[in-house]
Amino acid sequence: MRDLSIKTPLYALAAVVAVPIAVLFYSAGPVGIASSFEDPQFISSLGLTMLGASIAAALNAALGTPAAYALARGLIRGEGALYDLLLSPVSIPHTVVGIMLLIMFSPASPLHYLLGSLNPLDTLWGMILAMFYVSAPIYVMSMREHFERSDLEMERFLGSLGMSPSSIFYSVILRGSLGSIARISLLSMGRAISEFGSIVILAYSVSMAPLFYYVKPATVLIWYKYDVYGLSAAVGYASALLVVTLILSLLAYLASED
Template sequence: MGLDGSKYAFVPFILLISLMLLLPMAVLLYEGYNHLLNAFMSPLFIEGAVVTILGASIAAALTLALGLPTAYAISRGLIPKPLDSVIGGLLTSPLTIPHTIVGLSLLILVSPISPIPIIRKLPLVDTIWGLVAAYFIVSAPIAIGAIRQVFDEVDPVYEYVGLTLGLSQWGVFTRVVIPMTRKELVSSFLLAWGRSISEFGSIVILTYYIINPPFFNYVYPLPTLIWYSYEVYGLPLALGYASASLIISIIIIVLIELISGGGRMEFKLW
């Protein structure tokens, strides 16, 4: 079979899009390299990293706890039509909404003008729980979509076997499907986690800083810290914080690739 020289026609497109996506980040790391050590040693950055990672971890865990059965039900047609399409559309709607609107919506939800009196008492403004709520709303649609694709690719014959052996639909889900897809589910957790720590638009309105004594007293989440540092102290300090945050994001991306790229799904009924 002869060589197909036309395959090299794709190279310019790959190089161009890679350059457009990676060049700004490469320049940021280059310019912020000298400020990295100070950023990683800064109490403001350490506290911001702790509150950001904690909020993102809780939100990602909540996404899996609620999103796994939801994505499975949609994937397996357990929701009657046309309700499944309505639910699917509602679950993905936050993807098309500006995230400043998400933050403003949560702020109004717990404000004195909220039409739901019992929710007015929820401690969401400038607390870790508000950070979790904002993170959850912006990351859950992405994670649920990824989880649903994973479940769509699972051969249902294994589930039929489980049902014939006496397992309930929930038993098949917990004892067959989840063990088969554990690597992909960890990858989905990291995807939700990574999306959360990059959020800015909603948290700058709802949780500009975190006040949860005695653990957190006016602690800025990392994206807000970068913005605050740039506005108040100028570019050099913001460069260090931004570069350090970018390194954390790169580590997350590498972890996702290592986990999702390793091996095929294994099936164990017991």
């Protein structure tokens, strides 16, 4: 009885997550999902999204890994405040993120003279900027937890032999964390793929010759299909995108824990 009471919320939560997924797949059916993957509009949209999310994930790994290590080891004064700042995009509504990023480059911005020549609107890099902004906190938070679990005694030993924190990080820790970096990069890539609020403002339809001509990112395409043609038109695309994100989650699960 006691076991049941402690497990019930877990089963309830799992059901809340799993049932809508199952119902969506049931509604689309295998044919609906397969036909989405054969639709050139969806394929370009997915290609654009995957390209942007991969670059955002790579940026996360390049910048977020050393940042998370510095935070985990308290190498920076005021790291608590810095960590809260890095995490803040999690609680900023993503449409607000879109407006924030867009206005930063507009003539209304105090940074206009510096950034005015860069126009993120409907560009690949604008989409990547939005994806990076919303996925970086998840990457930094997860990597920080990974570093906090790793062996401090080993780092004390190496430090006492004269290795600086940077040298310990780049020569030893990084190599031992490749599995976690892969796993958490895939999770952050999944978060980047699922972004909608800021992307619909910043990169509604992206052109980048010769690869993309007025291509909507996948989440925007699904919303567009739903808004213009109704629920039935969006279900196939939604299921197909869900398949992609579930594959990413599976790969993240399979990536070693070091």
